[in-house]
Amino acid sequence: MLTSEQLIDEYFVENRNRVLEVAAFLDRLDRADESGQSVLDFRLRAFGEALSTLSAPALADPAGSRLNRIQELLSDPTTEPIPALDRKSARGAYDLWSAEARQ
Amino acid sequence: MNYIDHHAHMVSRTTDDYEKMALSGCVAVTEPAFWAGWDRSSADGFDDYFRQLTVAEPQRAAAYRMQHYSWLAMNPKEADNRELSKEVLKRIPKFIGCPTVLGIGEIGLNRITRNEVDTFREQVEMAIQYKQLILIHTPHLEDKKKGTRICIEVLRQYPELKPENVLIDHAEEHTLEMILEHGYWAGLTLYPMTKLSAVRAVDIVEVFGPGRICVAGACDWGPSDSLAVPRFIMEMKRRHHAEELIQRVVFDNPVQFLGQSANFKVAPRAREVSPAMA
Numbered sequence: 097m098l099t100s101e102q103l104i105d106e107y108f109v110e111n112r113n114r115v116l117e118v119a120a121f122l123d124r125l126d127r128a129d130e131s132g133q134s135v136l137d138f139r140l141r142a143f144g145e146a147l148s149t150l151s152a153p154a155l156a157d158p159a160g161s162r163l164n165r166i167q168e169l170l171s172d173p174t175t176e177p178i179p180a181l182d183r184k185s186a187r188g189a190y191d192l193w194s195a196e197a198r199q
Numbered sequence: 200m201n202y203i204d205h206h207a208h209m210v211s212r213t214t215d216d217y218e219k220m221a222l223s224g225c226v227a228v229t230e231p232a233f234w235a236g237w238d239r240s241s242a243d244g245f246d247d248y249f250r251q252l253t254v255a256e257p258q259r260a261a262a263y264r265m266q267h268y269s270w271l272a273m274n275p276k277e278a279d280n281r282e283l284s285k286e287v288l289k290r291i292p293k294f295i296g297c298p299t300v301l302g303i304g305e306i307g308l309n310r311i312t313r314n315e316v317d318t319f320r321e322q323v324e325m326a327i328q329y330k331q332l333i334l335i336h337t338p339h340l341e342d343k344k345k346g347t348r349i350c351i352e353v354l355r356q357y358p359e360l361k362p363e364n365v366l367i368d369h370a371e372e373h374t375l376e377m378i379l380e381h382g383y384w385a386g387l388t389l390y391p392m393t394k395l396s397a398v399r400a401v402d403i404v405e406v407f408g409p410g411r412i413c414v415a416g417a418c419d420w421g422p423s424d425s426l427a428v429p430r431f432i433m434e435m436k437r438r439h440h441a442e443e444l445i446q447r448v449v450f451d452n453p454v455q456f457l458g459q460s461a462n463f464k465v466a467p468r469a470r471e472v473s474p475a476m477a
């Protein structure tokens with residue numbers, strides 16, 4: 097295993113680039129989104145929560161790692177199979193907001 | 200370094216990929232039956248696909264001195280179609296006797312519909328009846344945790360099924376614990392975009408240890424890398440992990456899991472015996 101200093105030396109530049117890619121994606125959305133509606137998209141809402149998690153402190157419990165918390169908030173929290181096929185592929189986030197609104 | 204790729208859809212690949220994999224140390228691939236990227240119109244299409252998996256691909260692999268094994272199944276992407284699934288399941292037993300078939304797979308869930316669960320359950324029962332290993336596809340993205348949990352709930356309804364005969368694939372950080380704690384094998388199938396990366400797979404080995412974990416490269420018709428396992432090996436080296444640990448994950452582990460089928464012929468590594476012990 098690498099020390100923290102070795103990890104920074106080895107992985108900083110590629111992760112610096114990842115942060116810039118995310119920033120560029122959000123700026124691109126702003127430029128395209130004249131009505132300001134994109135923030136209401138469930139995927140973008142989940143994305144925003146994921147970004148807040150990135151800057152939150154890590155928890156001691158491994159289940160509380162930033163990565164696990166983000167996996168959880170991007171996951172479907174329901175427990176039962178759906179009655180019929182709705183689409184062929186997953187969309188990357190669960191629409192918690194419209195599910196709440198339906199209740 | 201010799202390695203085995205336990206999840207490689209070689210029907211989607213050109214011969215150049217066989218060559219690259221052989222050059223990079225791949226000694227065997229195992230190919231689960233999966234979706235072609237479009238829905239087949241009849242069960243006859245599956246008959247031809249199963250012949251391709253059991254006859255044509257082993258010959259292509261042999262040209263590069265690689266062994267090719269396969270898994271048979273109605274895949275989760277078409278498993279919601281119950282009528283088609285029942286027809287496909289009727290055609291599987293005649294292929295089970297082929298000398299390179301290791302088991303039933305990849306079965307599992309896609310959007311987690313009731314129909315998909317029924318088709319999954321029937322294929323688990325078929326594997327038990329014919330004493331076959333099982334390779335499970337878990338859903339991607341937001342469906343993964345729910346889908347993995349439901350697959351495990353179904354598996355646990357069959358006490359005669361040994362957990363060590365089952366590999367649950369497409370595992371990620373949030374599903375590893377439930378897979379390993381119930382005694383199943385976990386597959387880390389790596390992709391260049393959108394799914395698990397080699398960097399995170401190495402993190403997983405660091406956090407969970409190397410036990411009952413196998414790594415693969417998918418080699419499917421979508422974005423995927425036939426050299427994903429060598430990239431995992433390179434990432435392990437980048438973190439200064441020992442050759443012995445890397446060999447365990449990319450060779451010993453798949454040999455141990457797949458070797459539970461009498462059809463799997465890759466021999467375990469010879470243990471080095473020091474002169475004093477000889």
Ligand SMILES: [Zn+2]
Pocket residue numbers: 206208231233305336417419
């Ligand atoms: Zn697959």
